[in-house]
Amino acid sequence: MSNIPKDLQYTQSHEWIRRLGDGQVEIGITDHAQGSLGDLVFVEVPDVGRRVKAGESCAVVESVKAASDVYSPVNGKVTASNTELASRPELLNQDPYGAGWLMRVELDAAAAAAPFLSAGDYANTLAEAAG
Amino acid sequence: MADLQLREPVIFDLSKPGRHAGSQFPPRVPGTAPGRIPAHLRRATPPPLPAVSELQAVRHYTRLSQMNFSIDTHFYPLGSCTMKYNPKACNTYAMLPEFLARHPLAPEPQGFMACMYELQEMLKAITGMQGVSLTPMAGAQGEFAGVAMIRAYHRARKDLARNQIIVPQAAHGTNPATAAMCGCEVKEIPCDANGDVDIEALRAAVGPNTAGIMLTNPSTLGVFEHKITQVAKIVHDVGGLLYYDGANLNAILGKVRPGDMGFDVIHMNLHKTFSTPHGGGGPGSGAVGVGARLAPFLPIPIVGKDGAQYRWLSERDLPQSIGRLSGFMGNAGVNLRAYIYMRMLGREGMVRVAEFAALNANYLMKRLQAAGYEAAYPTRRASHEFIITLRREYKLYQVTAMDVAKRLLDYGFHAPTTYFPLLVPECLLIEPTETETKEDLDRFCEAMIAIRQEMEREPGKLSSAPHTMPVRRLDDVRAAKQLDLAWVPAA
């Protein structure tokens, strides 16, 4: 059973979004995602100032058995990225919703209402996939 | 734990300044030429290479070799790798001094070229193709050549929209990697419950952008694609071409020919089907065969014959070639070993390869099923290999395929391939090959039966395996996080 905090929103590709107010969001990957990857050995976060588009790969997480792209759920500009993960990728495994955050993004003004999943919907998609 | 050392130190730790293998030094040549290297281009300090005696070097590398499992020492049922016996004669005759001494740019050596020409002809006959190039240096390069030829064919016909390559989800990782390397988009399609390509998904996936499809037959799931003729028609009807990944050729040698199945281009792994040595990771050889449509695009050089004289065909002879993939003509010595092997098998022997590979694989599958193991496709015949899934054992005992693989090492067997294909959970892909005796297969079954009992009674023995190797289970995570990729001299 993976941890799925109720106060966050989610995507089908296992990213979470935390609204910070002021048109800013914080993004990471879920407990389920970090569990299936296994012990992370490397995390590549985007440069501050980079523009990202929804659906575009913006980060990479790598374990010994897999390397996965992280897809930006939003359009915007990266205002901060978690450089701590470069030396301590295990933070993401230990605390995927806290210390393991990946980046913060300032949303584009004209950002459409995004079709994110609630915690409950995300939990359902996991249950369905498990079959 | 300070007292745990490498069984054999790295050679740098055996070195001592001033020590050398003196008889290997060439005689000194009087003259001033080396002194004329301009100072700013000259090396300031010698490179940190070993300094050992000849005996030290011989003993060190001999002792390292003794830590390896190999076909010569162990049954090695690695699925998809075809670990059959590598005949010593292939090495002995490929290493005749005249063959070894020949510079690739010297006038064409007619003896060697005769072997290469005949190899091309035999490969055409076996695969049912019209043209062959021996130049790709491994299966992956063969795949590259194949996809590049498909692209070149469409471009030559001004069909520029075709940039999609369809790849089954179960495909070997080199397939999508190759398609990407060729600048193509990859479109993955699923297989059905029987392990065949999902025909409806295929129909939905093809269209005017389809350059081609990459298929392995028998597939990576160890089963023959029943509907191959239908697949070929669907792809050809939209104007796409069929690429055959020949990694599993051992299963159909002498029984079926890819050219007859409708494939336009194939690569062969000579280091699998034709028994050239795996060498700890190569060298291989990925010869490609093509139908008439793609013949103008073959990678060069190719052996040609003018009357009785053999020569290399190059850019002038094949102006539409996709070009050269190697500095010279590919892995010549590997191709020569394959040639020697094929001459020793002959037509009778070649037909028997698939028969006995299939016999051994089906026998092993039946015995393992009888022992309680679950085959991934229990209603299908094994081709030359088959998949066992440990998903039930994982649920019951938390034993993984990796645990069983590691425990098999303690029983004196190299593990089968694990976790490939990715589709099947906790899987072992097992390929015994035709050169193994029934007794060795039986001993492997006995080990698997014993391991099954351990699963129930002492699963800890499996999760902590291996116990009897030079090292216990290694920490992969540490290897990737704390990168130690080279010995460096103390500052």
Add this chain to the structure above:
Amino acid sequence: MAFIPHTPDDVARMLETIGVQSIEALFDEIPAALKITALDAVPPALSEMEVGRLLMERAARDGRPLNFIGAGAYEHHIPAPVWAIATRGEFYSAYTPYQAEASQGTLQLIYEYQSMMCGLTGMEVSNASLYDGASALAEACLMAVRANRASSSRRVLMPRAVNPTYAKVAAAIAGNQDIGFEPVDYDREQGRTLLDALQAYSGQDFTALVLQQPNFFGNLEEVGALSDWAHANKILVIAVVNPTSLALLAPPGRWGADIVCGEGQPLGIPLSSGGPYFGFMATRMQYVRQMPGRIVGRTLDVEGRPGFSLTLQAREQHIRRSKATSNICTNQGLMVTAATIYLSLLGAEGLERVAAASMQRTDDLVTALTRVKGVRAAFSAPRFHEAVLLLDRPVAPVLAALAHRGIVGGLDLGGSFPELGPALLVCATETKLDTDIGAYAAALSEVMTQSRAGAAA
């Protein structure tokens, strides 16, 4: 039956266990229309004795002429232990070391190889090999495009003094990913790439500059100055180097290379008509995740014992699939085994002796051959162990006449460098004795005297 051990009794018992009447039944899933029954175009089986005779006859037909070609493949003495050990079954018939605990021999050897290549090239990390020098250059260009974030042009500067076949291979392999190559001419008098020629591109967007040292003509490039220019223009430097020369020449890590590649054949690998050889690649740690090919790392086992395993596999095809750094899977493991043993036997001192002797022998060869009327040296730059000679008549007939006398005289450069006129690339390594050089000079003198200068033979 060649290599198949089954007795009729074995077959009967096995068929019974499987539950079929015949082996043919195991192929019942193959559509009948596709089945073939015989391979008549393949000749009948030969015994080992017969195949041995055949191969020995063919080898005898090829013979062993005296070789003076280099051009990317070099004849060096190969110490006897190299292949005696490399062909041990435990190395020869082992697979790629995916099951690390059962492959510590191969893995430790590769780690030692990686270490030696880092030491030779002055770089921080090496991979476990690529197919050959030419394809390694192609991979280096692809890697530079991934690694150079300051450039988006995907264009590579390729001096003409770089091995022309390497340039062709790079285009054939990297061209499919929209990578463009810009040729840079060489100075006709010196036979190398001048800074002026590069400065014409100052301020333009290029991803990488390829520098071959020594270059294809055997001449030494001013690599420091050229490399500095590249970095000032945010261009990555790809060095293509000869490993033997690194015993004497400054390592590329010192003069500014970002990626190093080249052909490892001179390190204990026989010429054998062009392969199998191996490509090496090394780089700075900051680019390690962009580097293709396998990498071995040292780690600990669960009891804290040191050991070796493949690492950073997430970059490779079997995990990353379409986003892999390369599609490479099988590489050239056995050749790396041989090269590692070779370097251990020679050490720094032995390798320097080989390099120095080869330089001197080529110098002696040039001296001897240029004494023949109608032969002169082409270039003035300092050189390693190859040289370009200009003839006063077409090269091909001269080479044919030499071949007739059992001498492979050199490589005719007319195909790739027609602007030089009749030009020949010659090489003499430590394997050439005074008598060999004397024999070549005498034969050349005879050939040149017999045919008149300027006339086609």
